[in-house]
Amino acid sequence: MSLVIKGASLLGEQTRDLYVDDAGVLVDEAPSGAETIDAEGLVALPGLVDLHTHLREPGREDAETILTGSQAAALGGYTAVLAMANTSPVTDTAEAATRVWELGREAGLVHVQPVGAVTRGLAGEELAELGLMHRSRAAVKVFSDDGKCVHDARVMRRALEYVKAFGGVVSQHSQDPALAGPAACCHEGELSGRLGLPGWPGIAEEVIVARDVMLARHTGSRVHVAHVSTAGSVEVLRWAKAQGIDVTAEVTPHHLLLTTDLLTGYDPTYKVNPPLRPQEDVDALREALADGTIDAVATDHAPHARHDKEHAFVDAAFGMLGIETALGVVRTALPDLSWADVARVMSTTPARIAGLADQGQPLEPGSPAHVVLVDPDAAVTVDRDASASLSRNNPWHGRSLASRVVHTVYGGRVTVRDGALA
Ligand SMILES: NC(=O)N[C@@H](CC(=O)O)C(=O)O
Numbered sequence: 569m570s571l572v573i574k575g576a577s578l579l580g581e582q583t584r585d586l587y588v589d590d591a592g593v594l595v596d597e598a599p600s601g602a603e604t605i606d607a608e609g610l611v612a613l614p615g616l617v618d619l620h621t622h623l624r625e626p627g628r629e630d631a632e633t634i635l636t637g638s639q640a641a642a643l644g645g646y647t648a649v650l651a652m653a654n655t656s657p658v659t660d661t662a663e664a665a666t667r668v669w670e671l672g673r674e675a676g677l678v679h680v681q682p683v684g685a686v687t688r689g690l691a692g693e694e695l696a697e698l699g700l701m702h703r704s705r706a707a708v709k710v711f712s713d714d715g716k717c718v719h720d721a722r723v724m725r726r727a728l729e730y731v732k733a734f735g736g737v738v739s740q741h742s743q744d745p746a747l748a749g750p751a752a753c754c755h756e757g758e759l760s761g762r763l764g765l766p767g768w769p770g771i772a773e774e775v776i777v778a779r780d781v782m783l784a785r786h787t788g789s790r791v792h793v794a795h796v797s798t799a800g801s802v803e804v805l806r807w808a809k810a811q812g813i814d815v816t817a818e819v820t821p822h823h824l825l826l827t828t829d830l831l832t833g834y835d836p837t838y839k840v841n842p843p844l845r846p847q848e849d850v851d852a853l854r855e856a857l858a859d860g861t862i863d864a865v866a867t868d869h870a871p872h873a874r875h876d877k878e879h880a881f882v883d884a885a886f887g888m889l890g891i892e893t894a895l896g897v898v899r900t901a902l903p904d905l906s907w908a909d910v911a912r913v914m915s916t917t918p919a920r921i922a923g924l925a926d927q928g929q930p931l932e933p934g935s936p937a938h939v940v941l942v943d944p945d946a947a948v949t950v951d952r953d954a955s956a957s958l959s960r961n962n963p964w965h966g967r968s969l970a971s972r973v974v975h976t977v978y979g980g981r982v983t984v985r986d987g988a989l990a
């Protein structure tokens with residue numbers, strides 16, 4: 569179905585109509601018989617790309633499925649998501665990766681790009697089928713044991729050497745298990761002591777980030793740092809980039825806006841890995857995102873069923889929802905970021921990091937029509953029960969967030985119209 573998107577301002581700058589042909593490609597003349605979308609007053613951005621989404625299928629379809637996660641993504645303005653490998657079974661074979669890719673195509677709402685595990689079963693010991701996953705139809709380029717850190721430096725080195733051959737990247741969950749073990753559930757500081765919660769010190773992240781940038785330098789391969797959460801990690805990244813080391817990093821929306829003092833009520837909704845940090849870290853993360861030290865915003869959308877999340881704080885699962893609200897959180901946390909910068913950190917750069925040639929393209933004739941149309945002046949009060957996600961661990965419930973995703977177009981198909989699934 570061809571489309572005319574009328575009157576949107578591209579990246580918040582010049583106003584221009586966008587034309588989409590039957591093949592879902594932007595063209596320079598209005599196609600005949602096209603559906604018209606009135607986008608007067610809306611900002612058009614290339615469809616958002618999420619480097620870090622947990623879709624939970626296969627294995628935990630009670631928390632999310634590839635379909636419901638794709639719906640949530642479309643509502644958030646996304647046209648591509650990278651589906652993390654910590655499913656059950658783990659995405660550690662070509663067959664498993666291809667299955668996720670196929671289910672994503674069947675859902676048809678966003679491009680679902682499987683992330684392959686670095687090690688078999690996320691056990692941190694033997695490398696998974698990295699080459700076979702890359703050569704499969706899913707064409708996996710991003711590998712991660714996310715949820716767990718590839719803590720053995722020798723395994724990390726070999727993974728980096730291996731993926732270098734085909735331009736792959738290892739996305740690391742940076743958490744030294746000796747410094748922050750599985751029980752560590754709250755930023756280590758004065759507050760963790762007061763609350764009596766096992767602390768997760770920033771240094772447990774920073775030593776891994778430092779080690780990995782040195783391994784990237786040594787191997788000439790590419791490391792991506794998932795969910796950076798501390799000022800110390802930012803310092804390491806700034807240094808590494810100045811040396812020309814091939815490293816990229818993402819920050820989550822929640823680490824840009826929420827702080828550790830939310831934990832005083834022991835509400836497990838705020839339990840997440842890495843933990844919420846103090847304001848000084850949040851400030852450093854915002855500055856690093858604005859100046860390019862941190863390359864991208866990635867949601868780490870981590871749905872959990874009630875029976876895993878509604879427990880005493882120490883026993884509850886780690887993780888929070890984030891894909892429907894990411895753009896609003898970024899607008900709220902960094903109101904001065906230009907729309908061009910929003911497009912850079914939420915679409916163009918993540919597409920480049922993931923090697924998705926079809927995504928994050930400029931809204932020009934010849935590009936695939938992956939577009940999100942945003943009302944820049946609206947505000948949305950988040951209602952956790954109005955979500956497409958199957959889970960309710962939503963830390964934004966009741967908050968007002970800046971801007972609103974109005975329409976999403978994926979490959980010329982309208983997936984979201986007037987803020988609802990089309
Ligand atoms: N972020 C989280 O707290 N949880 C993630 C795993 C992860 O991203 O480390 C999950 O899979 O639930």
Ligand SMILES: [Zn+2]
Nearest residue numbers: 714715741841
């Ligand atoms: Zn992680």
Ligand SMILES: [Zn+2]
Nearest residue numbers: 652714715868
């Ligand atoms: Zn994650």
